[in-house]
Each structure stands twice: as structure tokens, then as C-alpha cells.
Amino acid sequence: MKKSKLSLLLVLSLVLSMFLAACSGGTKNEGKKTDEGKKNAGTEETTLADEQVLNVLETAEIPSMDSVMSQDVLSFTMLNATNEGLYRLDPDQKVIPGVAEGAPTYNDDKTVITIKLKQDTKWSNGDPVTAHDFVFAWQRAIDPKVAAPYGAYFMEGKIKNASEIVAGKAKLDDLGIKALDDYTVEITLVRALPYIESYLTFPLFYPQNKKFVEAEGANYAKDATHLLYNGPFKMTKWDGPTGTEWVLEKNADYVNAKDVTLEKINFNVSKDPQASANAYTAGEADITGKLAQAAILSQFEGQKDLLRYQEPSIWWLKMNEKNKALKNVNIRKAIALSVDKKALTEDVLANGSIPADFLVPKGFSFLDGKDFRDTAGTYLSTNKEEAKKLWEKGLKETGLKEVKFTYVGQDTETSKLTDAFVKDQLEKNLPGLKITVEAVPFKIRIAREDAQDYDLLMGGWGPDYADPMTYMDLWVTGGGQNHMDYGNPEFDKLIKSASEELVAKPQDRWKALQDAEKILLEDDAAIAPLYQRSVNLLINPKVQGFAHHAFGPDYSYQWIKITK
Amino acid sequence: MAKYILQRTGYMIITLLIVTSLTFFLMKLIPGSPFNNFEKLSDVQRGILLDKYGLNEPLPVQYFNYMRNLVKGDLGISFQFDNTPVTELIANRIGPSAQLGLQAMIVGAIIGIFLGVIAALKQNTWIDYGSTFIAVVGKSVPSFIFAGLLQYYISVKLHLLPVMLWKGPEYTILPTIALAMFPISIAARFMRTEMIEVLGSDYITLARAKGASRWQISLKHALRNALIPVVTVLGPLAVSLMTGSLVIEQIFGIPGLGEQFVKSINMNDYPVIMGTNILFAVLFVVVILIVDILYGIIDPRIRISGGKTK
Numbered sequence: 001m002k003k004s005k006l007s008l009l010l011v012l013s014l015v016l017s018m019f020l021a022a023c024s025g026g027t028k029n030e031g032k033k034t035d036e037g038k039k040n041a042g043t044e045e046t047t048l049a050d051e052q053v054l055n056v057l058e059t060a061e062i063p064s065m066d067s068v069m070s071q072d073v074l075s076f077t078m079l080n081a082t083n084e085g086l087y088r089l090d091p092d093q094k095v096i097p098g099v100a101e102g103a104p105t106y107n108d109d110k111t112v113i114t115i116k117l118k119q120d121t122k123w124s125n126g127d128p129v130t131a132h133d134f135v136f137a138w139q140r141a142i143d144p145k146v147a148a149p150y151g152a153y154f155m156e157g158k159i160k161n162a163s164e165i166v167a168g169k170a171k172l173d174d175l176g177i178k179a180l181d182d183y184t185v186e187i188t189l190v191r192a193l194p195y196i197e198s199y200l201t202f203p204l205f206y207p208q209n210k211k212f213v214e215a216e217g218a219n220y221a222k223d224a225t226h227l228l229y230n231g232p233f234k235m236t237k238w239d240g241p242t243g244t245e246w247v248l249e250k251n252a253d254y255v256n257a258k259d260v261t262l263e264k265i266n267f268n269v270s271k272d273p274q275a276s277a278n279a280y281t282a283g284e285a286d287i288t289g290k291l292a293q294a295a296i297l298s299q300f301e302g303q304k305d306l307l308r309y310q311e312p313s314i315w316w317l318k319m320n321e322k323n324k325a326l327k328n329v330n331i332r333k334a335i336a337l338s339v340d341k342k343a344l345t346e347d348v349l350a351n352g353s354i355p356a357d358f359l360v361p362k363g364f365s366f367l368d369g370k371d372f373r374d375t376a377g378t379y380l381s382t383n384k385e386e387a388k389k390l391w392e393k394g395l396k397e398t399g400l401k402e403v404k405f406t407y408v409g410q411d412t413e414t415s416k417l418t419d420a421f422v423k424d425q426l427e428k429n430l431p432g433l434k435i436t437v438e439a440v441p442f443k444i445r446i447a448r449e450d451a452q453d454y455d456l457l458m459g460g461w462g463p464d465y466a467d468p469m470t471y472m473d474l475w476v477t478g479g480g481q482n483h484m485d486y487g488n489p490e491f492d493k494l495i496k497s498a499s500e501e502l503v504a505k506p507q508d509r510w511k512a513l514q515d516a517e518k519i520l521l522e523d524d525a526a527i528a529p530l531y532q533r534s535v536n537l538l539i540n541p542k543v544q545g546f547a548h549h550a551f552g553p554d555y556s557y558q559w560i561k562i563t564k
Numbered sequence: 565m566a567k568y569i570l571q572r573t574g575y576m577i578i579t580l581l582i583v584t585s586l587t588f589f590l591m592k593l594i595p596g597s598p599f600n601n602f603e604k605l606s607d608v609q610r611g612i613l614l615d616k617y618g619l620n621e622p623l624p625v626q627y628f629n630y631m632r633n634l635v636k637g638d639l640g641i642s643f644q645f646d647n648t649p650v651t652e653l654i655a656n657r658i659g660p661s662a663q664l665g666l667q668a669m670i671v672g673a674i675i676g677i678f679l680g681v682i683a684a685l686k687q688n689t690w691i692d693y694g695s696t697f698i699a700v701v702g703k704s705v706p707s708f709i710f711a712g713l714l715q716y717y718i719s720v721k722l723h724l725l726p727v728m729l730w731k732g733p734e735y736t737i738l739p740t741i742a743l744a745m746f747p748i749s750i751a752a753r754f755m756r757t758e759m760i761e762v763l764g765s766d767y768i769t770l771a772r773a774k775g776a777s778r779w780q781i782s783l784k785h786a787l788r789n790a791l792i793p794v795v796t797v798l799g800p801l802a803v804s805l806m807t808g809s810l811v812i813e814q815i816f817g818i819p820g821l822g823e824q825f826v827k828s829i830n831m832n833d834y835p836v837i838m839g840t841n842i843l844f845a846v847l848f849v850v851v852i853l854i855v856d857i858l859y860g861i862i863d864p865r866i867r868i869s870g871g872k873t874k
């Protein structure tokens with residue numbers, strides 16, 4: 001009896017020890033690897049490292065590498081790294097020539113733009129990049145048969161005949177882009193656009209090699225082998241949109257290849273922020289994806305690994321004027337003034353976000369080197385006393401005693417914290433107010449907004465182009481993004497003149513937009529701006545020259561140098 | 565037996581048809597559009613997109629189109645991943661999930677059954693309490709806590725294993741352990757309860773009276789009978805582990821199916837929701853059938869006699 005007992009235990013312990021041995025076998029090797037990595041990190045010199053290889057964590061897969069079909073920031077970033085349009089953004093957000101030889105030339109009313117192209121730019125298959133490649137890509141983007149999600153959105157009302165093509169009233173060839181010869185592009189606009197040059201940096205306007213795209217057919221952009229590149233890097237590994245790892249390598253044929261130091265970038269997807277931070281700490285990544293959680297950021301606060309900057313992303317409370325109470329301007333003002341934005345950004349979000357007493361974000365749009373924000377005012381700063389007075393006034397005017405609002409928020413961690421805080425602030429400060437928060441997924445929030453099925457809604461906006469207008473024209477009467485029944489003829493008039501007659505007078509146009517912002521916030525309190533978001537990511541101090549952008553692609557990798 | 569399996573297959577097809585249809589209509593009740601940035605588009609632009617994907621058709625027509633394609637094995641194209649067929653998406657993602665799930669299941673079942681058996685044999689000793697403690701902890705502490713702790717201490721602090729990603733056998737160890745905690749606790753709890761019950765039954769007393777050794781009784785007679793309920797639970801559990809765990813896959817950066825499935829629901833990616841749901845349903849019904857057949861092997865008293873009565 002005893003014998004069999006012992007033998008059973010023996011067998012079991014053998015099995016277990018085998019399992020454990022397997023574990024520690026793998027571990028020893030790993031330990032060595034990371035130790036070596038650490039040693040390298042220890043020696044600090046400004047000279048270039050021998051190995052110019054970067055390891056980057058991204059938070060998602062690349063949905064599309066077809067510049068015409070892509071519509072998300074990660075795709076834009078990868079397209080920006082592997083391709084080149086007429087122009088691109090430099091690290092200071094200035095527009096610099098890409099395939100274009102230099103700055104464009106305009107006709108008198110600035111509606112016809114002529115751009116000369118460099119004659120020595122090449123696709124990765126050796127074909128030259130010509131004006132026809134731009135015409136082809138632009139036509140593909142507006143072709144209703146292709147149904148590019150962003151094509152019409154970016155071209156309608158801006159590029160000549162785009163709307164007519166979408167409506168089926170014009171042919172593709174009528175689109176306002178022509179190849180005057182192999183290396184000259186002529187673009188015709190519906191009306192002058194003050195921001196056209198930075199607009200043209202957007203990946204939607206990149207060239208595509210007609211011969212290649214048509215030969216590939218449905219396989220185009222399926223994976224790294226079904227793509228052509230004309231930018232700083234070539235994609236050498238990517239299994240397609242479901243791939244969670246991909247590799248960029250320096251493109252020797254790139255026209256500015258001599259300015260690219262980085263040899264290789266390995267990308268991996270990590271969707272968990274704490275895990276990304278762990279991988280960074282363990283030396284397995286040089287750059288993490290964006291991290292927003294205060295709990296994670298606090299581990300790195302004050303360290304040189306933490307890169308923090310304000311992005312032009314504004315978060316606000318929308319107030320639906322379908323609701324009788326919210327139709328009243330004093331009630332709207334009371335809500336806008338009641339939330340302690342400083343406490344929200346410093347204590348709740350605690351990620352470097354800043355209070356927004358404005359609509360057009362800081363550090364985003366400039367005229368003659370001056371930030372729009374520096375020459376405009378601040379509105380709706382937190383003032384709880386004033387809010388209380390306005391609230392009572394508003395209640396009297398509407399004849400209401402108690403008000404109940406449905407507040408639509410998102411189901412993300414950050415959003416839930418924010419929403420709980422805002423609810424608490426409003427209910428505490430405004431007697432008789434009851435708020436029901438509904439935390440829903442992003443898609444449903446959008447659907448609720450679209451259907452105007454909310455009273456208060458936490459939303460945000462990032463820019464589509466580098467001009468204050470991308471935030472301002474949202475609120476015109478009946479505008480596509482209004483969805484809250486706001487309307488003010490005076491505001492509409494200012495927006496209209498800023499998009500039409502004032503286009504040639506940048507100073508006056510700027511003034512008109514600033515006046516419109518004042519009407520929207522100070523006079524009407526149409527929305528309650530809360531904060532401008534910050535980006536936080538971890539980046540190895542050895543990595544120099546990492547550039548981030550305010551719109552379109554998030555980052556540029558081509559100026560990165562890895563130092564020793 | 566063949567007749568039984570045939571009959572069961574018929575039921576399985578009916579089950580799948582119901583699951584597919586229900587999923588289809590429930591999914592369409594979720595508000596919102598499958599397209600990104602849909603809210604920015606004008607009505608004409610929206611119309612073009614909806615037409616392209618056949619979403620302008622009345623719901624019954626969409627349903628029949630879907631079912632017709634399904635029969636042909638065409639699961640459609642993902643909205644989120646531009647131009648990617650759902651079959652390809654699932655094929656690319658199921659591998660890591662299945663491997664991880666299988667490893668966790670094997671580790672979990674072996675350790676769990678072992679813990680359960682020794683706890684039952686050493687009832688009310690420190691071994692029993694220790695095993696119960698492990699089971700309770702495994703069941704009640706969420707896997708992301710284990711995952712986070714393992715990742716932090718084993719990888720970040722001690723540098724023993726890679727923090728994350730899925731590039732080789734050593735990358736699978738931590739996620740396997742984290743994921744195995746749940747099957748360990750389930751197997752251990754069931755095993756202990758069943759063993760204690762079986763050990764108290766008459767035929768064990770008889771075997772003992774006949775002079776069989778205690779270990780012989782435990783392993784030969786008791787274990788086999790006690791395994792039946794455990795197999796019942798572990799079968800479907802294996803399916804849910806092998807189809808991917810959202811949390812573990814996210815924390816360890818594993819390119820699996822679990823995270824994909826949740827994302828597809830959040831993003832209204834209809835073809836992916838349908839595809840993964842059908843896959844899960846098929847796996848479940850097949851595993852339940854296998855479990856039923858296994859009963860007969862583990863316990864000869866359970867005879868599959870489906871056809872005989874008719």
C-alpha cells in the first residue's frame with residue numbers, strides 16, 4: 001500500500017518538475033537578453049547607435065494601407081511613413097514639399113493651383129511618380145463605385161466637380177485635377193481655401209500607381225507585397241489588416257533617402273496600456289502607444305521617458321436645445337459655468353489635459369506665427385456663483401422647478417470618470433437638477449448624437465485640416481454635425497464670410513472666426529467646452545527626432561536617429 | 565452509434581440555424597452604423613456606402629442574402645478591416661487562441677483534477693484546505709489580476725520571461741498560467757465534491773471489504789466515476805477558452821480571436837459578429853456531442869441507445 005502511494009507521488013512530482021524545468025529553461029535565455037539590453041541603455045553618448053532599429057508598440061491593427069480607402073489615424077501614420085504626397089508636414093507642422101518641387105503657384109482668385117513635381121521620385125517598382133498618379137488616385141477617391149469613405153467628405157465643396165460626380169451629374173474626368181504634363185498638376189477648387197497647402201498633406205491626396213492598382217484589382221493593399229511605396233520607408237512585413245505586427249525598412253529609392261537614418265522599425269500591437277508600459281520598462285519597446293490612464297502615468301511622472309503634449313482634441317458637453325430647459329440660454333450658461341474644469345483636468349483626468357475655456361484648441365492654428373488662441377479671448381471659465389444665479393434666472397424664465405437630463409457618455413474608463421465628475425458637479429451646484437448618465441459604446445454614442453436622442457452629451461472633436469474652421473463650421477444652423485438644434489444667424493453670417501469673401505484677407509478672416517467663437521460660447525453657450533486632451537507616451541531617451549503632428553498622421557518616423 | 569450521431573447532427577443543424585438567425589436579427593437591433601466616420605458623411609455619401617454593402621435592402625432580404633452566402637461558405641467581408649474576408653480573419657486569429665486555450669485547459673485539468681483528488685482523499689487536512697484555498701482564489705480573482713501580477717513580477721522585475729507578444733513557446737507560458745487558474749479551480753472543486761461522494765458510495769465500501777488497496781480503489785473505481793461531471797463542465801469550458809479570452813489576449817498582446825469578437829460587436833462589424841458567433845456555436849455543439857460520446861467510454865453504464873427505441 002505504501003509503495004503505490006509513493007510511486008504515485010513520484011510520478012506526479014516528476015511531471016510537475018518537468019513542467020517547471022521547461023519554464024526556467026526559457027527564462028534563463030530571456031534574462032540574458034534583457035541584461036544586455038540594459039547595458040546598452042546605461043552608456044549615454046550623443047553619437048549614433050550602431051543599430052538604427054526602433055521597436056514601437058501601437059494600440060491597434062492597421063485597418064487599411066490603401067490611401068484612398070483609409071480613414072483612421074494609424075493608417076494615415078503608416079501611409080505617411082511609406083508614401084509621399086505633394087506636400088508633407090515637418091516636425092514643426094510646417095508644410096514642406098514632398099513630390100512637389102516647391103510651393104504651388106496660384107491664379108488671381110486662388111482657385112486654380114499649379115504644382116510642378118520633382119522628376120526623380122520613384123515608386124518601389126522603379127516607375128517614376130508622375131502627375132497622372134495623382135489624377136488617378138483623386139479620381140479613384142471620388143468614384144462612387146469605389147465608395148471611398150473619406151473621398152467625398154474631403155473633396156465635396158472644395159475640389160471642383162466633386163459634388164457633381166458623387167451626385168452622378170459629372171464624369172470622373174471632370175474632377176478638378178489635371179495632369180498638364182507628366183510633371184505638372186493643376187488643381188481647380190470650388191472656391192479659394194486658405195488652408196489648401198496643409199490640406200494637400202492628407203493621405204487621401206497621395207498618388208497611386210494606376211498600372212499597379214489596376215493590375216492588382218481586389219488584391220491591392222491586401223498585404224505588404226501588394227503595395228507600392230514612394231516614401232521614406234518600405235513595408236517589408238505586414239499580413240494585412242488583421243496583422244498585429246509589421247515592419248518598415250528604409251527605402252533606398254526615396255528621393256530624400258540621404259536624410260533618413262533609421263534602418264528599420266518593428267511595430268507590434270498592444271491594446272493594454274499597463275502591459276505596454278510594462279513592455280517599455282522591461283526594455284522590449286522604445287515607443288509605446290498613447291497612454292491616458294492617470295494610474296499608469298503616475299508611475300512615470302517626471303521621468304524623461306514620458307513625452308507629453310497637447311493634441312488639438314477638444315472635449316465638450318453638447319446641450320440639445322430640443323429640450324425645453326436647454327433652449328434657455330441662462331440654463332445652458334449655468335451648466336457651462338458649473339463644472340470645475342481645473343479639478344477635472346488635474347484631479348480626475350490627471351494626464352496633462354488642460355481646461356478648455358475655448359473651442360479652437362491651443363497650439364493648432366497659426367497666422368503669421370501667432371497662435372489663434374493667443375489673439376482670441378477665453379470664455380465660459382468656471383464660475384459657480386454666477387452659474388447659480390443664471391440657473392435660478394433660467395428656471396424662472398422657463399417656469400421649471402425640477403429638471404431631469406439624460407446624459408450620454410461613453411463606456412471607456414476615462415469617459416466614465418469624467419461623466420461621474422460632471423454629473424456630481426452639476427447636481428451639487430444647480431439645485432433641482434437630476435442627471436441620469438448612460439454610458440454607451442462609441443458607435444452608440446454617435447448614433448444617439450445623430451438622432452438627437454440625448455439632453456447632455458459628452459463628445460469631442462479632432463481636426464480634419466489645419467484651420468480653425470474645422471471646429472467652427474460644425475455649429476452653423478442645420479449643419480451636419482450640429483445635432484442640437486443650435487442656430488444663430490449672426491454666427492452663420494460670420495462663418496459664411498470666413499469661408500467666402502474673407503478668404504483673400506487672412507487677418508479679417510481670423511477676426512471673423514474669433515468673433516464667431518465668442519458668439520458661440522460667451523453669448524449663446526451653445527456648447528460647454530471642458531478640456532483639451534493631452535497625449536502621453538513613453539519614448540526611449542535614446543530616440544531623437546520623433547515628430548508628432550496635429551492632424552492627419554499622428555507621427556513621422558523619418559527624422560528619427562537612435563543615439564548611443 | 566452511427567444512427568445516434570446522425571440524429572444528433574440533425575439537431576445540431578437546427579440549433580445552428582436558430583443561433584444564426586437569432587444573432588442576425590439581434591445584431592441588427594444594435595444602434596449605430598458599421599462604418600467609421602459615418603456621422604461625417606452627407607446623405608448621398610451614406611447612400612453610396614450602404615448600397616455597396618447591401619445594407620439598404622429590407623432586413624428579411626439581407627437575412628436571406630446572408631444565409632444564401634453562408635451555405636456557400638461565404639461569410640462576407642469585414643467592415644473594420646478593409647477588404648478582408650471574414651473567413652480569412654478568423655483563420656488568421658483562431659490559431660493563437662486555440663493554442664493558448666488548449667494549453668491552459670491541459671494544465672488546468674491536470675492540476676485541477678490532481679488537487680481535487682488529493683483534497684478528497686485527505687479530506688479535512690491541511691492539504692484539503694490548501695487545495696480548496698487555491699480553487700477559491702482561482703475562481704474569485706479575475707484573470708487580469710493574475711495576468712498583471714505575473715507580467716509585472718516575472719517579466720518586468722525578474723526578467724525571466726518576455727512581457728508580451730506571441731513569438732515563440734516562451735511567450736505562451738505566462739498567459740497559459742494566467743488562463744489556467746480558472747479551469748484549475750473548476751476542476752478542483754468538482755473533482756473534490758464528486759470524489760467525496762463516490763468514495764462514500766456502497767460499491768467502494770464493498771471494494772474495500774474485498775481487500776482492494778486504497779489507491780487502487782481511488783484510481784480505478786472512484787476516479788472514473790467522479791470524472792463524469794468534470795468532463796461535462798470542462799468540455800464547454802475548453803471551447804470558451806479556445807475561442808479566446810479578451811482580457812488575457814489584450815494584456816499579453818496575443819493576436820487571438822477573443823479581442824476581435826468583442827471589438828466587432830462594439831464596432832457593429834456585422835459579418836465578423838456573425839462569423840465568430842457561428843464558429844463558437846459550431847464548436848459548442850460539436851464539443852457537447854463529443855462529451856456525450858465520452859460518457860459512454862468513461863462509464864459503460866451510460867449507453868448511447870438513441871436509435872434502439874424507435
